[in-house]
Amino acid sequence: MSAAPDRLKIAMAQISPVMGDIAGNRRLIEAARVRAATAGADLVVFPELCVVGYPPEDLVLRPSVQEACEAAVHGLAALTADGGPALLVGSPWRDGGKLYNAALLLDGGAIVAIRFKHELPNYGVFDEKRVFSAGPLPGPVPFRGVRLGVMVCEDMWLPDVAECLAETGAEMLVVPNGSPFEAGKWDMRLNLGVARVVETGLPLLYVNYIGGQDELVFDGGGFVLNADRRMVVRQPDFVEHLQITEWRRGNDGWHCEAGAVAEPLDRLSAIYQAMVVGLRDYVTRNRFPGVVLGLSGGIDSALSAAVAVDALGADKVRCVMMPSRYTSQQSLDDAKACANALGVSYETIPIEPAVQAFAGMLAPAFADRAADATEENIQARVRGVTVMAISNKFGHMVLTTGNKSEMSVGYATLYGDMCGGYSVLKDVYKMTVFALSRWRNAHVPAGGLGPAGEVIPESIIVRPPTAELRENQLDQDSLPPYEQLDAILEMLIEKEMPVRDIVATGQPEDVVRRIQHMLYVAEYKRRQAPPGVKITARNFGRDRRYPITNAFRDLSK
Structure with missing residues (x-):
């Protein structure tokens, strides 16, 4: 022996x-x-x-x-x-x-x-x-x-x-x-x-x-x-x-002899790298030739495009600006500047003819009804149909661009901006989107295929977020400030805190209850959303499995 x-x-x-x-x-x-x-x-x-x-x-x-x-x-x-x-x-x-x-x-x-x-x-x-x-x-x-x-x-x-x-x-x-x-x-x-x-x-x-x-x-x-x-x-x-x-x-x-000890990535570097790897492997392993996304001039689509370029290379990313009558010149300029900085394919397909066609088609059914969110959602859905048509014709997977803050409260259009095959921001709160955008302008991720320098124009980062589906629209018209919204959502989703405990942190009770209600009633939308990279402790889908039909509301005082 x-x-x-x-x-x-x-x-x-x-x-x-x-x-x-x-x-x-x-x-x-x-x-x-x-x-x-x-x-x-x-x-x-x-x-x-x-x-x-x-x-x-x-x-x-x-x-x-x-x-x-x-x-x-x-x-x-x-x-x-x-x-x-x-x-x-x-x-x-x-x-x-x-x-x-x-x-x-x-x-x-x-x-x-x-x-x-x-x-x-x-x-x-x-x-x-x-x-x-x-x-x-x-x-x-x-x-x-x-x-x-x-x-x-x-x-x-x-x-x-x-x-x-x-x-x-x-x-x-x-x-x-x-x-x-x-x-x-x-x-x-x-x-x-x-x-x-x-x-x-x-x-x-x-x-x-x-x-x-x-x-x-x-x-x-x-x-x-x-x-x-x-x-x-x-x-x-x-x-x-x-x-x-x-x-x-x-x-x-x-005992093991001392060897190489690699430093763990800091929080923003790790999140960005996770988004790059998640998208790269999803696209390549499912054999898509690339991705297509709507580049609106907003920060979510700009960051999504940057991640896509770092993951796949600029030659595999197709960006489309789909302006309506409400699209500002600043959005047009910012989207083009972002596309140029990233070196991606960029084209403009106006949606107004399709929007007008729907208005005429629906006019008899909508007689004597004032315009409301319905007309806003039609614009989003026309854009969804447009990028899906490009996907069908050329094989590129549609990359959706909604973030976790919006998806939490249903601030997204089913079959519109939610239309697509994958989302890199699905589990990323809005304030983290801002932080990641600034991080990417200062860093190229390890193995990233995109250019160095400012790839997301500063004007996109500092501009108040807007869906531009009606005149002078801002996200803050419908939602609390994102700093407040994200803080409340993290306590509701990641920490499962009772309303009374959230209020005890200094959040207004009426706002907390409103956000809780919006979170619950948007479950049916999220159930139909595309998959996306898990970033937080509780992502929507595999982690947080709530019923769609749900009458419970936390009434604790």
Whole structure:
């Protein structure tokens, strides 16, 4: 029997699998193993469910998907017969008539150990209990004389699995993860990792995805904590990355030698990068040739266009100005200046002929009725039809430009400005839109394909927001100031605070109750809205699942 090793090289594979592309994901894993082998790695750790992608939702219930994943795992296991690095991969796995979220250790040409995820998240964007069975509390995985404590994602979020592993002889904690981005979440992951290290006295290695999957974006940021809680390795955010970590066994157990520690992105940089990655992967993985959007001269469409150019390149972004009789010269000038700064295709298609055609067509039905929001919405819907026609003709996906503040209170037109395939601002409050616009004028995001310098004219940023659907219209005619609106919405949505507690912060009760009502009655609109990048702790769609028919109003005093 060989002596236990005193040195170990573990590669952390921060990769971006494509949902359901099992053959392609296998190639990603194989390529990472080749690079790790060149660096002399003993083991390569991949994120959870890397063979199929995360989160697979009901796709994973298909027997053909399960069979393909298992075949891919067996094929990967066969590669390890060459004596090179072992692999710790994640895949759905059938056992005893049940389906599990599994981590599988592949070494020496075989599957040498399997551990099933014990803690299945069933909150927010997660619904794993719908598709997976919970595994038992796991014991350590023997690997070449070392006992690895494998915890799959949520198993790190709670103490039970780490406690069990420590009590049964694990020497280090290894965490394959699939943790989606939200602003501020890095601190949460680090704090949870520290808590598990403190509780067990064991070092911890954590590996995460990068890339976009529908509304979710994964930001990477894998890290290593030694038993003294010191972070000695951190992978960069939002990029594919292979990190070789070097471990030594001492009298007090295993420790990782200090390596590269990438700084986490600041809040605005991280949000902007998440929007870029989310849009890029949604468009490219769904094989759209590019995007088309209405460029109105307002800040939302300008920021959306900037994100699109950074994600896809100017040659894949088509902007359309669709003026009506209410469109100001300033809007025309600002939209053109923004398009020129970004270097995108730009054209003008006036909507007035179509608006007049609808007015004439509807005149008999609307006889003796005064003009109201109906006529405003017709303009928005004509614009929706126009960009959808361009999409149909040329194949470009329509990018919608509404922000979270507007979507929260229904300040958007169903089948009008809500018309499209994806929204990068869906989970971004209006005040953050302003902050991001100024940030982008001062920075080019890592990997961004857009130009440096001022790409959103200052006149767009400082101008009071307006939909320009009637004379002299401003958003503030219908809504509280955005500073106030965003503060109230964050307390209602992210924090689920009662009205009385919001009022106690100094907000007027009548305004809070009005915003609460608008939030609830707009649910039917949001249910029909396109997907968009998750940024906050509770995005509309996967996170916040409220009924459309809902008579409840918080009447607390």
